[in-house]
Amino acid sequence: MMRPLAILVLCIVSLSAPWAVAATIDSARLWRAPDHTRIVFDLSGPVEHSIFTLSNPDRLVVDISSVKLKSSLAELPLTDTPIRSVRTAPRNQDDLRIVLDLSASVRPRSLVLKKFGDKADRLVIDLFDSEIKIEKTIEAKIPTAQRDIVIAIDAGHGGEDPGALGPSRLREKDVVLAISRELQKLVDKEPGYRAVMTRKGDYYIPLEKRRDLARNERADLFVSIHADAFTNKNARGASVFALSERGATSEMARFLAQRENEADLFGGEGTILNGRDEMLASVLVDLSMTSTLSHSLTVGERVANSMKKVAHMHKNHVEQAGFLVLKSPDVPSILVETGFISNPQEAKNLANPSYREKMARAIFNGITDYFYDVAPSDTYIAWQKRGGKGTPAREYVIARGDTLSAIARRHNVSVADIRKANNINGSSIKIGQTLQIPAS
Structure with a gap:
């Protein structure tokens, strides 16, 4: 015969069982930025997850606990991204594993976003490019x-x-x-x-x-x-x-x-x-x-x-x-x-x-x-306003020990002209500040 305490525990477990329903991935989206790729999974509720990378070949593994996949990931636009393909498989009965097969190594970052405004709970995976192109400006x-x-x-x-x-x-x-x-x-x-x-x-x-x-x-x-x-x-x-x-x-x-x-x-x-x-x-x-x-x-x-x-x-x-x-x-x-x-x-x-x-x-x-x-005095527009005459202005980065009077002497211009070109009142300047040096 079952004891009253055991019956009570069984009832509590039975009543709480419906609340243990797994969350679902309702949709997924992908965007490509100049330096990274972002994948967003829309969720029916909060989840716990972990990520890790594998090499030879490069892969990113995403393990999500207590979640079911309701949306297909086959339609994600992978062109021009480091992702070659996406694979999914159930894990430990209630969990889901997502594997991103990569064409290059990446620096991954993940975060879970709680429901905000009209946005549902989300799992965000960012894949930052390992090789970043540096453009001269x-x-x-x-x-x-x-x-x-x-x-x-x-x-x-x-x-x-x-x-x-x-x-x-x-x-x-x-x-x-x-x-x-x-x-x-x-x-x-x-x-x-x-x-x-x-x-x-x-x-x-x-x-x-x-x-x-x-x-x-x-x-x-x-x-x-x-x-x-x-x-x-x-x-x-x-x-x-x-x-x-x-x-x-x-x-x-x-x-x-x-x-x-x-x-x-x-x-x-x-x-x-x-x-x-x-x-x-x-x-x-x-x-x-x-x-x-x-x-x-x-x-x-x-x-x-x-x-x-x-x-x-x-x-x-x-x-x-x-x-x-x-x-x-x-x-x-x-x-x-x-x-x-x-x-x-x-x-x-x-x-x-x-x-x-x-x-x-x-x-x-x-x-x-x-x-x-x-127009800043060292620009084409300022030079054009001068009728295409005069030497274009230069720039000078203030170093330790500099004063306006010393900078003016060095460039053969007046302190007043430097103040006017840089909207300076008084003699206060800062190390690292860039000054426009007007034409002498």
Whole structure:
């Protein structure tokens, strides 16, 4: 005869059994970026997993506990990736093993993302290329005579992060990439200008890396292109934003900044900052950024005035909010909202290639209008304004022990001219700071 305690334990086990149902992999997606490949598995619930690599031949093994595969992995687009094929097999009855057969060695990274917004639980596998191609930029950073003005164009979102969604599944990431490509064409076609794209295809880039790409290219301006949504479908109008150190200038600006800053949570970067997330969230913009922010507001006004000719503007002035992607201490940065993709009429415009071209042209005209007035003295545009006369300006990196008067004597120019060319008040300079040395 079974004892009461044994009966109670049996009942508890029986009642808890339905909750031990394995999670399922409901779908899988893959994106190729310039330096890595990302695979995302959409899950019905959280899972535990492990990964390890094998060689001869190269393989990556992914073991997932208590999971069932409901989606076929045969349709993943493996072209131009280091993955030759994908194999799956059950393991230990309840577990699943996924084997990625590789054509080259990779540096793998995995992370589990908890349900966030309209995104389900996800398992993300990143395969970073072992051999990274290094491209020279601006002749290995050596200043040249009559250099181009460099415009960093940042198409928002991408890959795992689609951005805002409009009618007929119109995706922000597609719209802004199309506008960014049009802007790139215009910039590269104009003598004295060169475009740098932070994102050239449909893949995800962390916000911090977007800023770093612009700084590494020594960009003169960073322009982030977006097309956001709002809860009210009647909200409409394009906008131009600069960074705010103290808070948003309007409730709409605060709302949009919060949405854009959440992009790293969609892409998973917010979970792998290794203790830096708190520091990143509390970045203090020091005094060296005062000049940068002033330039950001000025170029933003020029771009907004130009955009008025082709679009209804949500505000007639540059708004400010705490956009993480704009927090660059030495590159003037603006964020352009080309319209509300949630508004039916504006979504229709943004889906139209002709309208996207007009929007890109308006942004470009605002940029060139700004740089015609404040072109760096060592650029082709500044040289052209001088009528093609005079020696192009040079650059000098401040070393320990340097003073403005000593630098001026060395280059046979006046201290006043150096101050004017670099917007310097007083005599304070920093080691590592790059000065524009005007023509003598």
